[in-house]
Amino acid sequence: MKNDFFKKLKERYEFFMEGRNGPDKISNFLFIVYLLIGVLKYFSPIAVYVAILQYILLAYILFRVLSHKKEKRYSETVKFDHTVKGWEFYIDRLKLRAENFPEYSFRTCRHCGEFLKIKRKFGIVKVTCTLCGKVNSYFLL
Numbered sequence: 093m094k095n096d097f098f099k100k101l102k103e104r105y106e107f108f109m110e111g112r113n114g115p116d117k118i119s120n121f122l123f124i125v126y127l128l129i130g131v132l133k134y135f136s137p138i139a140v141y142v143a144i145l146q147y148i149l150l151a152y153i154l155f156r157v158l159s160h161k162k163e164k165r166y167s168e169t170v171k172f173d174h175t176v177k178g179w180e181f182y183i184d185r186l187k188l189r190a191e192n193f194p195e196y197s198f199r200t201c202r203h204c205g206e207f208l209k210i211k212r213k214f215g216i217v218k219v220t221c222t223l224c225g226k227v228n229s230y231f232l233l
């Protein structure tokens with residue numbers, strides 16, 4: 093009886109979603125943003141505007157999920173993937189900083205731009221670049 097109800101519900105959902113885009117990477121990401129904005133709303137002095145922004149975001153998520161233009165949504169997903177790939181470089185560096193936080197500090201070489209891992213200590217630190225061999229001095233806290 094109960095199983096039958098859920099089976100029917102699932103069938104109806106599948107019938108409704110036929111030919112539609114459905115939830116994808118972008119809508120999942122935007123839904124997380126939507127939830128974060130929901131939390132932020134309680135700490136914001138302009139809560140009304142934040143709530144309006146949240147509803148606009150929700151409307152856009154529903155538009156994407158219920159959209160019949162699958163090809164267009166797919167091309168947007170490909171663009172989204174490309175953008176995330178561009179951020180990966182910075183995200184990886186942030187992860188590295190977080191993993192080594194108390195003991196090591198990270199700086200870029202002033203001559204070649206190499207990412208340098210430096211043992212953290214107070215004051216001016218001289219570091220020889222591992223790539224170009226030139227000496228950099230940094231002030232660490």
Ligand SMILES: [Zn+2]
Binds near residue numbers: 201202206224226
């Ligand atoms: Zn260098």
